[in-house]
Amino acid sequence: MSSEQGRVAVITGAANGIGRGLAEYAAGLGMRLLLSDVDEAQLQALCAELQGRGVEAIACVADVGDPVQVEHLRDVAVQQFGGVDLLFNNAGVMQTGHCWEISHAQWQRMLRVNLDGVINGIRSFVPLLLAQGRPAHVINTASLAGLLSSPLMAPYNVTKQAVVALSETLHYELSQLQAQVSVSVLCPGPVASAIMASNQVAGAGAQFSELLDASIRQGMSPLELAELVFAAIAEKRFWIFPHKFFKPALQRRLQSILEERNPVFQFVEADEPGASHAAG
Numbered sequence: 001m002s003s004e005q006g007r008v009a010v011i012t013g014a015a016n017g018i019g020r021g022l023a024e025y026a027a028g029l030g031m032r033l034l035l036s037d038v039d040e041a042q043l044q045a046l047c048a049e050l051q052g053r054g055v056e057a058i059a060c061v062a063d064v065g066d067p068v069q070v071e072h073l074r075d076v077a078v079q080q081f082g083g084v085d086l087l088f089n090n091a092g093v094m095q096t097g098h099c100w101e102i103s104h105a106q107w108q109r110m111l112r113v114n115l116d117g118v119i120n121g122i123r124s125f126v127p128l129l130l131a132q133g134r135p136a137h138v139i140n141t142a143s144l145a146g147l148l149s150s151p152l153m154a155p156y157n158v159t160k161q162a163v164v165a166l167s168e169t170l171h172y173e174l175s176q177l178q179a180q181v182s183v184s185v186l187c188p189g190p191v192a193s194a195i196m197a198s199n200q201v202a203g204a205g206a207q208f209s210e211l212l213d214a215s216i217r218q219g220m221s222p223l224e225l226a227e228l229v230f231a232a233i234a235e236k237r238f239w240i241f242p243h244k245f246f247k248p249a250l251q252r253r254l255q256s257i258l259e260e261r262n263p264v265f266q267f268v269e270a271d272e273p274g275a276s277h278a279a280g
């Protein structure tokens, strides 16, 4: 029996890609699942598939950008499962283009889903997790873009770097409280998914978008990623870096900051899946 058997996981953006991989892996561990997404058809299909395998899985359509819908998601978790052990703030979308060409509405969509989504998850669920008085874990999905900025991805860089900052702050606050609630920030490189379907290409972003899509589609499998994520949760590891190729680029960035040198963008070449188009 796995140590996660019978524990409850709430996953946002669960219908596709990384969220779906996390759901399938958690189901394999015997967890009870509250799966959430705005893609109702895919969400219901996944839930039905898991239920057919005997998994206790419930679907709840919720837009993470709406605090009321995220509070409702929390209430469903309490009503149906009596509490929550793992919260995955995972839903996210993409936007490419020069930062000045991206419209106000496109910027707002990115801030709302990628950043407000995580803020709403934390505000709705962390008080519950603290009140439960037992170990619980929050996993926020950022990206390598949370550590390294690439051209033509400004709203993605901005929101993911904010998710890293938010996660670190949450970690410090929970540590100060000596809480049983811990947090991880997941910073993957390319993982096979159709996230680029959410991209509303703006201006110069078109060609770059095709390259990024190809790189992501060849990326790590979501199930392989999920295995690494659950290993990190078991160790209560804050930083989850499923790919390692970016570390020299991060070192160069930190060095340029410390030495007050202007940043220079370089593509990273590596032999990990999809790594050659990732930014450094």
Ligand SMILES: NC(=O)c1ccc[n+]([C@@H]2O[C@H](COP(=O)([O-])OP(=O)(O)OC[C@H]3O[C@@H](n4cnc5c(N)ncnc54)[C@H](O)[C@@H]3O)[C@@H](O)[C@H]2O)c1
Pocket: 012, 013, 014, 015, 016, 017, 018, 019, 036, 037, 038, 039, 062, 063, 064, 065, 090, 091, 092, 093, 113, 141, 142, 143, 144, 187, 188, 189, 190, 191, 192, 193, 194, 195, 196, 198, 216, 219
């Ligand atoms: N695929 C990658 O290479 C990669 C790399 C680093 C980080 N990420 C991050 O991983 C997370 C999952 O992305 P993915 O690659 O699996 O993409 P995906 O498009 O396959 O999955 C994202 C899911 O989020 C859902 N979603 C979108 N807007 C939502 C909203 N407002 N409320 C609730 N759900 C919403 C979508 O319907 C979709 O099911 C995102 O935060 C993404 O930024 C992905």
